[in-house]
Amino acid sequence: MTIRTLKEYLDADVLCGEEELDREVHSAFGCDMMSDVLAYAKDQAVLLTGLINPQVVRTAEMMDMACIVFVRSKRPNEAILTLAEGAGIVVLATNLRMYESCGRLFMNGLQG
């Protein structure tokens, strides 16, 4: 699916990377521990997380991910968004919690 479609499934807001919304993504990883992302993620292009700090963006960048979704109504600050912009990563924010966010995406064909 495209990031635009993913955003619609999650009723998410786009916080940065509007111009990249038509990028295709095939799998996602949901986690609050960046250590686990680094150790267990493979080629997932989307990171769903409830953690907010600059290392979320840096971790996604190290893993060559295309999109970060902040769940549970969390909003990153400007500094975090600036980092994401620099890395060419789309940032979305949804009011849904982790379980429902992942569930909706998985049901609609986004793999783990």
Place this chain on the structure above:
Amino acid sequence: MPEPLVFHFDVDGNDFTSAGTASVTVKKNLRQLGLPSEVIKKLSIAMYEGEINMVIHADGGTADVIVGESYIDIILADHGPGIPNVELAMQEGYSTATAQIHSLGFGAGMGLPNMKRYSDEMTIDTRLNEGTTVKMRIYL
């Protein structure tokens, strides 16, 4: 033989907000050099784990990345507490990280094993109360 390309960074141990900056910069530079993306990914994950370790366990240090003809070396050196038992520290899940570090998203005890997995060669030289130097080599 051309001169190897060297990147040097001071890694600040007092500012978690900036932790990972050196690895991000290296990744951008290696991309510009046009290296294969798999090599860059392996290297950047390994370096990032090591850089985070220097910040959370050792009060910061220095990072040097040396890009040669056939391999890239990453040297992470700190003057932290040292690692009392390297064999134990290398085990998956072993961590001395505090709850505060967990709340920042790190400290699952997977960093050193991950560094070993993503590098082709890794050595740890550590002395109690003197510091730790981790060297990783990745072949091109």
